Amino acid sequence: MKKFPENFLWGAATSAPQSEGAALSYGKTANTWDKWFELNPELFNANQGPSITSDVYHQYQDEVKRMKEIGMNSYRTSISWTRLLPDGKTLNQEAVVFYRAYFQAMLDEGIEPIMNLFHFDMPWWLMEKGGWEVRESVEHFAFYAKTAFEQFGDLVKKWATFNEPMVHVECGYLHGCHYPAKDDFKLAVQVAYHTLMAHVRAVEEFRKLAIKDGQIGIILNVSPAYPRSNSPEDLKAKEIADNLNIFSFLDPAVLGAVPEKLKEILAENQLLPFVEAKDKELIKNNPVDFVGMNYYQPFRVKAPENPMKPAKSPVDLFNSYIWPKRRMNEYRGWEIYPEALYDVAMLMKEKYHNIPWYVSENGMGVAEEERFMDENGIIQDDYRIDFMKEHLEQLHKGIKEGSNCFGYHTWTFSDCWSWLNGYRNRYGFYRVDIENDCKRVIKKSGYWYKELAENNGF
């Protein structure tokens, strides 16, 4: 049997915009997802927008009971910035009441809440001023973070500033899948830098409040780069990809400095962002207590052919390639490669002074899951159980070799809404029937997870 360390966190993750719903009616002002859906509903799978999602706003009490039912001892979601501070300044008391009740319900069931502050949900009023493109957003975020710590710091002890900060950068400023859907490499770097400074300022606010037993971290998406060959060109492409995609946030968050190599790459390509004189000190003085790693897929990388110099886009620095032996989750188009989780565990041990970390997301999204429903209405998602087992085996190996991992959270607890993909791919332990008041039915993986959590291993 593979046993995990004592007090290991077993749980799942979601976010406010993907699970709560009631965004426009209760939040009083919109975030970019509400607004984008209003402007361009045709971009969203089957016209599925963010207004109801999985209705956790109304169903949180039952939702928390279900967490307990499958043996979870922890849960990560986020606070909605727009719900808490509709105009960025004034506290929405309804939001305070809702979040306090939600967190208290978790604590009553022995579920540790891990609360994240930003999960791609920029308030619309701030987006209209430029969002992360403008330095002003850093201080707005710091104020929001401080407010959240003050309001909920007695109930929530583990905090995260951002979920996958590289994703709103890439999707919003390179790939077109988040608002404002621009394509501008230099602007993307500036947006990333302002996000980093917003993270650092939030950590600073957290330290000032000295919340009893409080810890703060950041949640990053990690797709380790594996080069096509050991040629100097492919190895260079790997180095650049890891610097841009992973070390860009991990180094400053944990080691207190932006990597020199990254600065070099940006300088060579005339991509250096505007910085302020005090920033270096701020970054240095505000390292995190822990890191969450969202792992789904590796990144297969090769040297670019005929790149532009200076680079106009990341494809001028590195290209992806198809690894001939790859195994795919065809629904999501993501490679399945559990071995990378061991590599992540070793990276944390060796490069990041073995800082406490956890797997904050890992999971398998499958479309049309009703195909796997048995006569009792239960989805037989053995593919998901196999996926988790394989990843847990690699994680276990990393922990045995000394990596300081304190938990494993899946994406997600009950099926949730996913940005432009709506409800197409399902990830949850519970099926959510969106046609039928979001009624939940447990899947086979939910029963499996219960056993896993109760045995602290498998």
Ligand code: BGP
């Ligand atoms: C992560 C995000 C989540 C979630 C998940 C699944 O990157 O943090 O918000 O959506 O991926 O991916 P998707 O919903 O795109 O299938």
